[in-house]
Each structure stands twice: as C-alpha cells, then as structure tokens.
Amino acid sequence: MMNFHDRDLNLPRLCNEALNQPLTEAECSVMIAAAARKVEELFDILRIDHRNDHNTRDTPQRVAKMYVEEILAGRYTAPPRITKFDNAQAYDQLIVTGPIELRSMCAHHLMPIHGAAYIGILPSADGKIIGLSKYDRIVEYFAARLQIQEELVKQIGQYIMDMTSPRGLAVRISAVHMCKTQRGVRASHRSRMVNTYYWGEMASDTALKGEFLQECTMLDRDGAT
Incomplete structure (x- = not known):
C-alpha cells in the first residue's frame, strides 16, 4: 500500500506552503483515507458516535475529503497556469x-x-x-x-x-x-x-x-x- 510520505519531495513544509511536488490522484486518495481514520479517532475522544448516529456516520470521510480537495488544495496541487x-x-x-x-x-x-x-x-x-x-x-x-x-x-x-x-x-x-x-x-x-x-x-x-x-x-x- 502506498504511503503518502513515501516521496521525500512531498514531505510537508510550512503549513501555508505547497509541497515540493503536487500529489498524484492515488496519493490524494491515500491521504483522505488516513485523515478520515484520524477524524474518527477525534470523534471517539469527543464522544461523538459516528457509527450509529445518522447525522455523523459519514462525517469523518466528508471532512477528510473537504480538507484535501478544497480547504488545503493549494498545498497539494500545482500553481495556476499564467498565460x-x-x-x-x-x-x-x-x-x-x-x-x-x-x-x-x-x-x-x-x-x-x-x-x-x-x-x-x-x-x-x-x-x-x-x-x-x-x-x-x-x-x-x-x-x-x-x-x-x-x-x-x-x-x-x-x-x-x-x-x-x-x-x-x-x-x-x-x-x-x-x-x-x-x-x-x-x-x-x-x-x-x-x-x-x-x-x-x-x-x-x-x-x-x-x-x-x-x-x-x-x-x-x-x-x-
């Protein structure tokens, strides 16, 4: 299984800087899955039932996907092309x-x-x-x-x-x-x-x-x- 830390060029730097190389689609998927598991852990610590509550059952996955593909997308993608x-x-x-x-x-x-x-x-x-x-x-x-x-x-x-x-x-x-x-x-x-x-x-x-x-x-x- 690919680990999103495998490539040294992609190791995180400052939180508001982009990675040295944009993430591939496969690396983004691995990152989302790993982040979702951590959100689940956070919910467990905060005593939020994400397994049985219909409101929060899929929230960890949604939050992880939102962070990688939207909120922090500027870290993981190439800069905009300037014509x-x-x-x-x-x-x-x-x-x-x-x-x-x-x-x-x-x-x-x-x-x-x-x-x-x-x-x-x-x-x-x-x-x-x-x-x-x-x-x-x-x-x-x-x-x-x-x-x-x-x-x-x-x-x-x-x-x-x-x-x-x-x-x-x-x-x-x-x-x-x-x-x-x-x-x-x-x-x-x-x-x-x-x-x-x-x-x-x-x-x-x-x-x-x-x-x-x-x-x-x-x-x-x-x-x-």
Whole structure:
C-alpha cells in the first residue's frame, strides 16, 4: 500500500506552503483515507458516535475529503497556469482589480477566514500582462491552505511579481476571521482585518499608494450596493 510520505519531495513544509511536488490522484486518495481514520479517532475522544448516529456516520470521510480537495488544495496541487500577453500598446498606468472573493482557514484555530482581495498592478511598458481572471486564480490558490493574513498578502503579491515583473504591485486584503467572531472575544461579524503590501514603485510612490487605496474604496463601495 502506498504511503503518502513515501516521496521525500512531498514531505510537508510550512503549513501555508505547497509541497515540493503536487500529489498524484492515488496519493490524494491515500491521504483522505488516513485523515478520515484520524477524524474518527477525534470523534471517539469527543464522544461523538459516528457509527450509529445518522447525522455523523459519514462525517469523518466528508471532512477528510473537504480538507484535501478544497480547504488545503493549494498545498497539494500545482500553481495556476499564467498565460502572459505582450503589452502591445505599452500601457504603463495603474490597473486595479477587485474585490476578489477570498476564502481561507486560520492556521491557529482552524476557523474560516473570508473577505476580499484587491490587486493593483503597475505594468511595464515593454513587459507582459495577464488576464484578469488569473488574479482570482492566484488568490484562490494561496488562500487554499492554513494561513495567517499577514503572510497570505505577501505570498499572493510575490507570486505575481515573479511571474510578470511589473514596475510595481500592491495587494490588499480585508477579511473577517471567525477565530475572533465565533470564539474568544466573539467580536462582531463586521470586525475585519485589513492589510496591504507594496512592491517596486508602488512601495516608494506616495501618490500611487493613494490612487490604489482610493480605487479599493470605490470598488468596495460599488460591491456593497
């Protein structure tokens, strides 16, 4: 029987980093089966009857499958393919896209994080550009793992920088953390965390920062109407 730790290249690293090699379909199946057995053990410890209760009989399998194929999929799959196009008209002004739906999982309490990401790109006149939908795919990929928001915003931006080499880039995330709203202080569901990270000219040009933040505000306002 194949063990999902067999390949050294696939040994886990940090919880919000991808494995060195994507898992094969067979490895995913083995991982789901092993994780389901552990969820069963957890239910036994918590005195939840998953054998006779019709509500929880298949829950361990469902939870394991959900973690491998959805919540943590960004760790086990290859990054999204980025199709780059020539900047034929030498466009060199700020482009802002958002709000991009963001769903992730808090690394500290395994509680959902949900909100929106905004990306500002300052393309190089002689560089490459990518389709708008690719930014959504990139956000989804890095969010699909255990995360903290401070690192997520940097992972998204650094990947875009590495793939497209723009003159400047900004990534902003505004999100609700259910580890704060559903436990602990039980804060209002309107309570959000907002953070922004800048690269290149976006980091050094105050006017560009202001333009980006203004556009984020307008996009957020339009999305709420």
